[in-house]
Amino acid sequence: MATDTSDIELTAQCLCKAQTFTAQVPRASLPLTATFCHCTSCRHLTGGMHSTSVAWPGAADAIVEAPLAEYVFSPRLTLLFCGTCSSPMFWRSRLEARADAYEAFTGVLSNNPVPGLIQVKDHIFVNDTLDGGVAVWQRHLNGDDAKDAPIPCYSDWPHKSEELDPATLSAKDPETTPDDIAVHCRCKGVSLVLRRGAADFAAMDPAKLPFFVEPGTHKLLAGFDACNSCRKMSGVDVFNWTFALLQHIDYPGGDGSFPRTTPALKTAVSSLNRDPRLGTLAMYASSADVQRYFCSRCSASVFYAVDSRPDMVDLAAGLLDSPDGARAESILVWALGLMVWMDDVKGGWREELLDAVNRNSEAWRVDRGIPRNWAVIAREERDAKAKAKAKAGAKS
Ligand SMILES: [Zn+2]
Ligand SMILES: [Zn+2]
Ligand SMILES: [Zn+2]
Structure with a gap:
């Protein structure tokens, strides 16, 4: 089979449509791989049960020039979001001695008719959830549930922690909650x-x-x-x-x-x-x-x-x-x-x-x-x- 050399056009767009970013992505470079972060900070940042992002395959220039609101999340990470409708668009990470790198929130990406466009690589900071959070319902997301190995879950950063099974975590004293x-x-x-x-x-x-x-x-x-x-x-x-x-x-x-x-x-x-x-x-x-x-x-x-x-x-x-x-x-x-x-x-x-x-x-x-x-x-x-x-x- 010949290699498909065509590109797909991927957009990142906020809810009010004031912010739109476009990337031409070669099909051969797919899938994009996503990390789901279940940390306490990401849950309270999105209102969702985790954050999810992929390396942005487009140019950085348009992001740098865009009038996006900024929230300093950590010394290394800044959130760029639409100040009108609040859609989180990108993480800007400051890498030592390198240009800034951008990750796009997958929720703002266009829903292209390309099966498997995004594959989930890992679930991180699962220990922050205490009870496994929604990671327990996200072990098999990349295709054939029965055949695929579960998506790895880590208690912390993957390079700093061992893999764990989130189903082994359990809720803390549910009867004594206020x-x-x-x-x-x-x-x-x-x-x-x-x-x-x-x-x-x-x-x-x-x-x-x-x-x-x-x-x-x-x-x-x-x-x-x-x-x-x-x-x-x-x-x-x-x-x-x-x-x-x-x-x-x-x-x-x-x-x-x-x-x-x-x-x-x-x-x-x-x-x-x-x-x-x-x-x-x-x-x-x-x-x-x-x-x-x-x-x-x-x-x-x-x-x-x-x-x-x-x-x-x-x-x-x-x-x-x-x-x-x-x-x-x-x-x-x-x-x-x-x-x-x-x-x-x-x-x-x-x-x-x-x-x-x-x-x-x-x-x-x-x-x-x-x-x-x-x-x-x-x-x-x-x-x-x-x-x-x-x-x-x-x-x-
Ligand atoms: Zn907006
Ligand atoms: Zn996080
Ligand atoms: Zn706030």
């Missing part, structure tokens, strides 16, 4: 608390619990989201949201004065006389009825709010600082085996990656005998009904 869970971005400009709300949920008619509250346990659903807007905003291909009533979000040591509705939140953040405790919380309206909240200093995604649900927000799961571990299973219940908005990624390289995450999480559930959760079942029933209705409609 009622209030700290919620903060990397720079702590956004610093809030999430209340469990156990008493409130217990007082509700069980039939009227919010859709994201597990009957009986009153844990909050944490989902897997393939939506294009969420991956662009966070830089992470699969975004994990949990959900909260605004009445359960407050300032640390607070008095319940955090805005209780999404219109009130919008007004509070936009006000010239804003409450200083809102800190660096900023907003980008990604459509007429949707507000996306983020940290204006470090870029972390914080909330997704939509006008039709005024009493609640989607909350970025990576911001939770639950003492039991990154998966925060003392308060969250994960929608294993359910990836929503998959239609967004159909036909591109991302479809394979996200399908694999879904298969991995479902296999984990089955292996451990974890029952399918109520929200996954409800979703399937809804989808089946819609399908049946569409079929009946098509016949008539």
Whole structure:
């Protein structure tokens, strides 16, 4: 077979489209290899459960000249992000005696129809998660699950640590976790608390619990989201949201004065006389009825709010600082085996990656005998009904 000498055009584009970067990539140089970093800092920087980046195959000039916001992450690493919509775009790493090197966040890359465009090389800093984080659902992402060796996981940097199996890590004392869970971005400009709300949920008619509250346990659903807007905003291909009533979000040591509705939140953040405790919380309206909240200093995604649900927000799961571990299973219940908005990624390289995450999480559930959760079942029933209705409609 002749070697394919054609190039593909890869773009890195932020959610508001103000920042677009293009690279011509020879097919022969593919795949690009990604590192998933599960460290505490990356989770609080993106709002996702890890960061994920590849060496940027394009020229650096356009990046150097672009009006990107900067956040100094460490002496060696600076984050470059869109100041309008908060999409993390690139890491700039300062290499000794060499020019700067750039890595692109994979979540902002175009979804080219090139299967295997990105291969996951390793998972790093997995020990920071305490419980293995989402690395446990990402062992086989590069093709044939049954045949491929698991993607290596390291407790720290690969050159500084041994490989480990994240499934051997376990949550710390989930029963002793506090009622209030700290919620903060990397720079702590956004610093809030999430209340469990156990008493409130217990007082509700069980039939009227919010859709994201597990009957009986009153844990909050944490989902897997393939939506294009969420991956662009966070830089992470699969975004994990949990959900909260605004009445359960407050300032640390607070008095319940955090805005209780999404219109009130919008007004509070936009006000010239804003409450200083809102800190660096900023907003980008990604459509007429949707507000996306983020940290204006470090870029972390914080909330997704939509006008039709005024009493609640989607909350970025990576911001939770639950003492039991990154998966925060003392308060969250994960929608294993359910990836929503998959239609967004159909036909591109991302479809394979996200399908694999879904298969991995479902296999984990089955292996451990974890029952399918109520929200996954409800979703399937809804989808089946819609399908049946569409079929009946098509016949008539
Ligand atoms: Zn933007
Ligand atoms: Zn990291
Ligand atoms: Zn921040």
